[in-house]
Amino acid sequence: MDTTDPLATLVPAARGGDSSAWDAIVDRFLPLVGAIIRRHRLSEADGDDVSQTVWLRLVEHLDALREPDALPGWIRTTTRNECLRVIAARGRVRPVDPQEGAGLDAVAPDASDTDLLAAERRQALREALLELPAARRELLLLLMADPPVPYEVISERLGIPIGSIGPTRARALDQLRRTSALRGLRDAGPDPVGGAR
Template identity: 35%
Template sequence: MTAMNTEDGIADFQRRAELLKLARSGDRVAMKSLVDDLGPLLWRVARYQGLSIDAAADVVQTAWMKLVKHWESIEEPQAVTAWLTTTVRRDAQRIRTAARRESTIDPVEFPDPPSPLTDSVDEQLIRKQEHRAVRRVLARTGSPCRELLAYISAAERPDYDVIAQSLGMKKGSIGPTRGRCLARLRRDLQKEPDWGHGEER
């Protein structure tokens, strides 16, 4: 990843963050600019999940509606790209899974009920505490690690083409950068009181 590519990627995140701030204040031109900027990327994410043209269009439109509804909850405006792509990807996966289920389950038969949850209250609490620790560490992590880890953690099969385009990175540099970012994340997590609860990991 060249310095120019990195700078371009960071500049894109900063520009989109400013557009989000303006859109929050009621600037329709800023909102349109944000849609024009990220629309093609979101479309590609939806189509990559195997959706039809119509389904992809619906998912992308719904993502924008969700953004307007929840944008005050986005604490870091720089995260708007990851927020939108994650929303599109999850909704697309949900639709694809539902369509697959409808095509494979006989309408007169019902699948076995899911197994009951076996996690204890303590285990659930530990997971929540560790999740908060991860969020705190990521909030302190600079670009491009924060955005890269957000993309990768949100997808079962990360699309490196989409990540490269969005972050301004070379596709071949994503893997090595991911390794360095994860190593740094692990080191920082060891310093968090909610991570591991004093046990060696």
């Protein structure tokens, strides 16, 4: 079983106890769950917890899921609800009083603001990468690989002459700077890069 099998095959197989079918369902929908969690701006730990709960709930929901094609909608709704529940629960357990913000505790929110900006910037970079044409995205990912992928291999895999890799990278990065994801980040407020204006 793999992610290309239709849900009409994967769901009944998982219901029957086939763990490879389950793994395929996970691989297929993990990015969807992750994207919804990111949109709700949870902390990484809360995001892990929500993700965990969604998959546990799907395990218990498999028997009730008679229409396999309803699965994406179920995952979307369940993830969104779980995010909202966690946001509400955290809001109540750790209430924020704006009037106390200027007191001794003022340092902590500042630190988390910095973290948040850095997280937003990294998220914008990932979204920007998805806006690039597939070939350019692929080139950048290969150039980021650790351990490094030799230029000969990149050249062969992407059909780009070795001498063009450098210039193509420069063009890809320029295009990345012009993506709506990175432009949106600049328009959003104080420059997250800081101090360079």
